[in-house]
Amino acid sequence: MRRTSLILLAFLLGCADDLPPRALLDGYRVLGIAAEPPEARVDDAVAVTVADALAEGARYAWSLCLLSYGADAEYACEDEPIPLPATGPALTLDLAALGVPDRLDALARAQGSDLDAWLAAGHPLWLVLQSGPPDAPVRTVKRVTLRSAPANHNPRLDRLEVPADVQADATIELAVTAGGEETYTDVTGATAEEVLLFTWYTTGGTLDPHRTAGPDRRVKLHLPATPGPVQVFVTVRDGRGGFAVAEATLVVP
Amino acid sequence: MWSGWLVLLGLAAPMGRVDGVVTERGTRRPVAGLVLRLADEETATDEAGHFQFEAVPPGVARLVVDDPDYTVPAVELRVLPGATTAVELRVERTSLAGTGVRVVGRRARVEVVERHLDADTIRTQPGTGGDPLKVVQSMPGAARVAFDGGDLILRGGGNTQAFIEGHPILSAFHFGGWRSVISASLIDDLAIVPGNQATRYGRGVGGVVDVKLRRPAEDGLHGYAEADFFDAGAFVEGPLGPGSFALGARRSYVDGLLPLLDDAPAFTTAPRYYDAEGLYDVRLGAHRLRLFSVFSSDAIAQVLEEPDENDASLRDGYAIETYFVSTQIAWDAAFSDAVRHHLSLAVLDARDQVAVGAGFDLDLDYQLITAREELTVDVVDADAWGLRLRGGLDLEVGIGAYRVTAPAIPGAGGLATPLGVAKPHFAEDDGAYFGHPAAWVEAELRLGDLTLTPGLRVDHDTLVDDTAVQPRLQARYALTRATALSAGVGLFAENVDFAAGLPDFGNPDLDMQRSAQASLGVSHQVTAALKADLTGYYKRITGLIVTDPAEQLANRGEGRAYGLEVLLKHDRDGHFHGWLAYTLSRSEQRVAPDAPFAPFDHDQTHNLTLVAGWRFDHRWELGARWRYVTGDPYTAIDRATFDADADAFVPGAGRYNGARLGAFHQLDLRVDRHWIFDDWRLTTYLEARNAYNRANPEGVEYAYDYRHQQTVSGLPILPSFGLRGTF
Structure with missing residues (x-):
């Protein structure tokens, strides 16, 4: 419960986070x-x-x-x-x-x-x-x-959508198309459906948010002000060992 | 005298009579022992504040109050011949002493060290907002807790237990440390026993904090309403039937204020707590019955906009909802001057529901029944020597049902890992129980200036089927009228936490942790108001429960704590009161017999607290508290492994608690102002915690891969305002 109070404090006071994202x-x-x-x-x-x-x-x-x-x-x-x-x-x-x-x-x-x-x-x-x-x-x-009877499969990452034309210091939207969610028996013995977890990365600019889950499959990328290539990656996990990755490269003019 | 003869002779008008009552302004309480003069006569008020002048010459007379502790405007009475003149006087107390401010470090007859705090001291302590249990941290032997948290840690390691009249409070604070669930309103005394406690107390190898309840007012209806930044409450007490009652309630309004703040986090259920307490106390001859109940409820829930950066299982949000209601009934009886009896029973009903992301889900519904049966017999009570026997049964039974999905419980030496990487366990039960029966006996033998109290306590833990036999000895010797020595030695045992004994989460083969403790102290009454206490102690813990890779938890560890406690306190004898509390200590543990010792989490080498209060007059008071505490140890993280399935970096620990935060020091200030009216009084206070705004290091925060870190600072300067109207 002490951890609870610290979580509360952190939320109420706000944390100045100077650590690298x-x-x-x-x-x-x-x-x-x-x-x-x-x-x-x-x-x-x-x-x-x-x-x-x-x-x-x-x-x-x-x-x-x-x-x-x-x-x-x-x-x-x-x-x-x-x-x-x-x-x-x-x-x-x-x-x-x-x-x-x-x-x-x-x-x-x-x-x-x-x-x-x-x-x-x-x-x-x-x-x-x-x-x-x-x-x-x-x-x-x-x-x-x-397992004697393996059941799980890797999720599908069908497409990572990025805009064709981008501008420096602009905010763009990235989207991913994925699938392959499966049902399974969880630790409690109940039947559950996988929730796909997406993690987004960039070599330049800032992403918001860094992670999405379930039906949230879009993020915003604020591009750097300096020209050059920017690589973006998205990974997907099914929470049970399944994994896939996609990447794209943008060129900031 | 002549007037009397004249009346007898029928030559003068008959004498008059004055009948009155004196009450205190602001409180309406009767003032006893107040000396009044009218004409040449003098009298004093009785316990109910009544006074009478039987034969007063008719005419205008001046009633004078002759007491330096009170002021009253001059009262002129018109006394009528042969009639009774009724007077109701309101006097204002101006004395700076004797209003209940009492900070004592007294040594009880049994405990080696038992320190006490009363309600007024608790309420006006700077930096605590009047919280009754956080004040404990201003006393010797008590560790400071980060972020002004309320955890009770006395003399290093081991579980420090909090009681209300000897019955455990399992959740002493809202949100685990935010604010005590018990208000100061009903507290008569807070007894703090940092170690070497007598056989009456068991089940823990740490210290004891026991809240003693006061009797509600019997002289009329009284109460108050109060509010501060966090919550508001009301309290009422008074006579009822053959006894007296008290009722109080409090609710936080952080949930109402948060939406008014810019950038405030959006909660599904904004943090809120409320509590209520009730007490009925009745004396019937040599018997006393007391019924007490306390209720507490906390709730908070938040939907997270995105999963945690390093722990994808911390997604969706979290929700915490807890409540408990505890009711106890106590019967005290004096069968004779030499035989006294105490029987009390407490029933606690509680439910904890905690869900954190996708990795932790707890629903625990439980009841705890505790009973105490105590008998005290004064066998011999002569001037030269005396023998008092005490003994009792101390029973604790827990029953409940749980449904939990969670990782294993970390023990000492364990490092918190992201929830997403921990192996989840699931357990469900609809009829779990445990029993902690105990019996104790002690003999207090007084031989002149020497008092010896040998005792024996036996505890059993049905959860792990372990029995602990704990002989203890306390001794006290009065060197002079002003100086006394005290000492104690004994064995102690701590019950295995319920969850730690479960096969899925802990280890059912655990044993109770054991401890051997010794202490030696000297106290000296320097002046009537100034007293000094010095106590040295040593504590060894064996069978310390530590994290074990194979068994999850094991009794492989050991611990030790030793130190010196100083309390120099000055009771109020005028304008000033205050104390100095200093603890020089070392508390350390090791996770295996061949492992090196490392500090306990709250090992604080130097812990100095200075408390001072200055009462300018009976309306203004200034208080200050300054603390200097060595920084807490922590385990530095110097490497990490990336768990590709959980998408989380798992920290690798450096030497356990091998690093230490910087020192903490802080000044807290408080000003109290009282406005006194005829029927009520208004008290306002302004408090400034961390008055010089020091950025105290309270923890270390790491980047996602643990390659970068930064220090987390404590609370900045925090002004607080509160008011209380009392009638």
Whole structure:
């Protein structure tokens, strides 16, 4: 409840925020990681691609963790992580070739369970990516959920609409067309429908807002006063591991 | 004398009689013991303010009030022969002392240290807006809380418990720290026991704050209406049947004022709170019955225009609605001069509904029943020695139903992570319960100047099936009439929080946290008004509940706190009253036996409070409070991991509480002005919190990726105005 009072205070007094905005891309940034499919069987092959911005000169190092302590322990791996040979922004995760079924079965038994039970409930594998410039690498984690009957699919990002003609120091509207919402059973056991979450980025100007959700799929971009190219990105997540990204480039005259 | 003979002889007119009553202007309360003179006669008012002059020569007579504490305009009476002249006098109290301002650091017979604050001191304390529980932070051993919050933290770590007459207040503040749910109106005394409490208190390894209720007025109907920047309230009390009653209520109007402000956030339910309290107190011979009830309700809801920058699960908005009603009935009986009995029962009914974005949803409907049975027997009460036995049962039962979707509960050493990355748990129950039975006994043995109080308390926690046996000993020795030593040593145990014992959110295999505490103090009455107290203490906590990657929560941690408390207080003996409270302390914990110690969240090495009040006359008073407190420790974040699914950066902690905020210092000022009318009085106050507008560091805010940070400052200068009409 103390947190509640601090939230209240922050709202009532207003926070002077001089910190850099998240929507402005001013250096290397990981926007997300797409796994196709986002849910897989224990011996499937999964195509993985990182969506990153301003990635010139970036380096990539991947590993796979079969059992993680999660966010509270900074995603530390409970067992020995499996290094992956890929050094670029994409890789194919061949679970059978990596021996995941056997290793996961051993882990499940060591914890007093069995692989079938884990797969019935859904078991997350954790991809760990170290990427970016060597002097300022970014650590990213991505779940790939293994199930005996995978159900989830990535959402669709059909089109990112940007105006054809833009002016410096002007405000334009960006819009995205997306779909692929699915129904699922939530943690309470109730049937729920996915709410798509959109995150918007720009390499110049200011975005308002930075995030939208559900049917809100438009944002305003106030373009910089100086001429030059401006890249805009939008990512979409279904909240269950599904991800897609789209980008466009504007040229401010 | 001659006139008497003349009357007997029938040669003079018969004498007259004067019958009157004296009440105080502004309060209408009777004034007892007031000396009055009429002609050559002198008399004094009785308890009801009545006076009589039986034989007064007819004619014009001058009634004189002879008391330096009161002023009254000269009264000339026309006394008629053989008749009674009725007089009703209103006198105005001008004394600067004795109006109830009392700040004491007295040592009770049992507790090693038990400090007290009375209602007038609470009401006029600068910087608190008259909040009865926030005043606790001006006393030794109490930590300052950021943003003027109201959390009660005594002597470092451990749960400090707040009680009303020995029964717990689970939500002592509106919105968790904004303002106390209890108003100062019904408080007779606020007892603060920072540690080493006697066996009557249990279930916590921190200190105790116990609100003692006063008896409502029995001399007529009284009350007040008041308003300040945040809320308005009314209170009425008076005799009713064989006893007396009090009723009060208060409601905030922040929800009404916010729309008037430019750029004010748009709330679905603007923040509002209200509370009400009622008391009935009756004495029937050697028995006393008291019925008390308090009600509180808070609500706030807001729709967020966009999801949080770093936590997409914080979208849509949040809504908080809580209420509780607590009712207690107490029976005190004196079976003889040597045997006294106390039985009280309290029933609390509460509901908390909290929804934050898509990641946290709580609906908790619960009842807490507490009962206290206490018996005191004076076995021997001789001049040379005495023996008093006390014992009792202390029962707490909680029942309720909950429906919650939330992450696991962080323990000590845990770092708050975005809701969107935490693994959500769901639990639902329609019949959960826990029981906390306890029994205690103590013997107060007085041997001349030495008083020893050995005691034993046994607590059981059914939630985790753990029993704690806690022997304790208090001692007091009067070195001289002015100087006394006191000491205490004992074991303490703290019940496992209900949610922490649930399998989904915590760990049902937890044990109660244990603590060993010792303290030693000396007090010296320097002058009639000036008293000094010095107390040293040490506290060790074992089985501290900490975050555990495998079990969520575990008793792997330990803590310790030690320090020195100084209280130098000057009671009002004229214009001035005030005190100096200083605590030099260290409180630290470690999350595993082999881990290094780190400070507790409110470890404040130096905590100095200076309070001064100057009463210019009986209408004007100026108060000031100045505080200097070492900045709180915090865990600096020096790295982050991007969770690509949650679209959130998850912080990586540096050394736990290894960094520290800058020092806090602040001056609060308050001016009170009283207007006294015949039947009522109007009091206004103007308060300036943070009078020299210092930007006190209260926290650290990070950019989305935790690579940049800035200090969050506390409240700027905050003027406040309030008024109260009392009758």
